Structures are given as structure tokens and as C-alpha cells.
Amino acid sequence: MFRPLWLVIGLTSLALGIAGIVLPLVPTTPFVLLAAYCFARSSPRLHDWLITHRAFGPLIRNWEQHRAIAPRAKLLAVTSMVAVFGMSFLVGAPERVIMIQAVILPLTALAIITRPSGPKTP
Template sequence: MRQKIKQYLFISLGWAFVVLGAIGAVVPLLPTTPFLILALACFAENSPRFHNMLLHHRWFGPALQQWEKNHTIRHSVKKKVYLLIIVTFGISITVLWGRPWLQLMLVGICLILLWFISRIKESEHLPP
């Protein structure tokens, strides 16, 4: 009984992280990849079907496979992430023109996010 509750809890958490990751694909302040990595971890032992579904997803699968194998991302993916962060935060900062405190907060969050991304190890190769 306890095992079933644990399994359902992790599957529910996994799907919540997938939803947050999907929202994060369009909302600048919400990251996509960390939520999908958390979903992958929730599904790893509790739902092999959902775990494989994420690993073989057309868009996110290769990056998640690489992360699961050696905790790295490709340099090209990292460059795209930098560009996406800068563009989305730039748009948000522009929309908030005339509100310097909110703009400064967004600049700070953007710099912290860029710093965290810069610390992730890179690899040029996809997993086999």
C-alpha cells in the first residue's frame, strides 16, 4: 500500500514538473529544462513508460538522454539557451519600461540564470 502511494505521488509530481516545463517554454521567468530533468527523475523508478516517453520525445529527448547519461549539455544547446534567456528577458525588461526597480530585478534574475547555465558542463557528443 505504501509503495503504491509513493508511486502515485512521484508520477503526479513528475507530471506537475512536465506541465511547469511546458509553461516554462513560453514564460521567460520559468525554466523548462530543470523541470523536465526533475520529471525524468520522478519517472525513473516509478514509471518506466513515462520515463521512456520523455527520453524519446522529439524535442526534449536528446538533451534529456545526454543529461541522464553524463550530466552535460551540448555547446550548441547552451548557446541557444543563452540567446533565449537574453531575448525573453530583454522583451520583459522593455515591456516594463518606466519601472526601474522591476527592470533591475529582471536584470538580476537574468544574470543569476546565465551564471547557473554557464556552470553546466558541456559536451559536443550526443549519447549513443
Template sequence: MKSILKNLAPAAKRAVWIGIGVVSLLIGAIGTFLPVLPTTPFVILAAFAFGKSSPYLQDILETNAVFGPIILDWRRNGAIALRYKVVSIGMMASLLTLSVILNASPTVLVIQAVAIAAASLFILSRPGTAV
């Protein structure tokens, strides 16, 4: 990615970073409603991309009531707040339960279970805060 951006004009680099930020933020926002998409990594990526392209957009994101605490907690401690851990793992477990109820194929269930286990382990391995 860095080598691609190296050859772009400053305005083009800024546009690419803004695009990455917008797409990441949209995916993160969708992830607040869909248990298959994690919110935190995409919001953090959006903040990083906006930091490379637009301090104004970065400031809006970091002062947002929903996403701001996630970003600041990650920057300060590499942490995910306990309530976000509980919600994300609960939503993933609900999705897996729904797949079992809907009689998904064993292959789909195994893939889901492995992905959910990996995501849950990552989430649980992060320090937690009370936010």
C-alpha cells in the first residue's frame, strides 16, 4: 500500500486516504448492527486514514459520542471496553445459534465457529476498560 501511495500526487494520496477512511467507517457502522462485522478495527482504521488525510474528519470521528471512546481507548491502552466485548461476543454467539436453528450445513457451521472463536479470542485478549 505504501509503495502505491508513494507515487501519487499529494491530492491523490489525500483522496485515497479519505476513501479508505469513509469505507472503513461505513463498514464499522454496519458492524454495529451485524454481528459478522467487527466495529472496532474498522473505526480505528478510519481514524488512522483520516489522520493521514483530514485532521477535520479525524477530529469529528474522535469527538463522536459513539466512536470517539472506542478510538481513544484503543490509542491509550490497546483496549476494548468491557461492554463492547460482551455485546460483540454475544452477537457472534447469537449468529452461530441462529445458524444452528436454521439448520445450516456442517461446513458453514464449522467455518462460522472457527471465525467466531478467533474473533472472540482476539477480543478477549485485549485489555478491557469500564467505558
């Protein structure tokens, strides 16, 4: 009954994740992980395609198997958060936007940094 809804949410999330590859303020990884979650509930074919994808597959498998985020992904995520915060100052964002970012970005960075990095590769 909910399969079409999961499919729509998954496709939307995947589209946002792909947009995040080229748009600096849109995150990629959370949307791709959400897409994988939704596809697992709606379309085994799309889920299999996503987890075997050359770019997205390793991130998803690392999360599904170990609840881990690779060190490189952590570095890119935190670096982009710092860059967005800095750009907000440079472009003269409203004070309330700066204050919201000052609260949310460090908490998000902390959540990302404290995730395991996954299994050691030989």
C-alpha cells in the first residue's frame, strides 16, 4: 500500500542527492542514504542498482553494514559546512541565519565526526 509513496520519496531523494553533487549547499550523502532506505521498501531493483553504483554504492554499503561514514566523506562534509558558514558571513546573510547555522552546523558536524569510520581496509 505504501510502496508508491516510498518510491516517490526515494526518487525525489535521489534527485536531490544528484543535485547535491554540483550544488554546494545541497548535501549528497543524506539524500542518497534516504533514497536507498526508501528503495529497500519499494523497489528491490532500484535498491540493488543504487548499492552497486560505482559512486554511491560504497557509501551506502558502509552505512548499511557498519553504520559508518568513511573518513574522506566526513572530511568533505565538515569542510563544506565550514565553507558554507564562512560564505554566509561573506555574502552578508541575515543575523538570524548566521545564528541558526551557528547552532545546527556544529551539531551536525559532531554527529558526522562521531560516527564510526568503518572497517579497516588491508
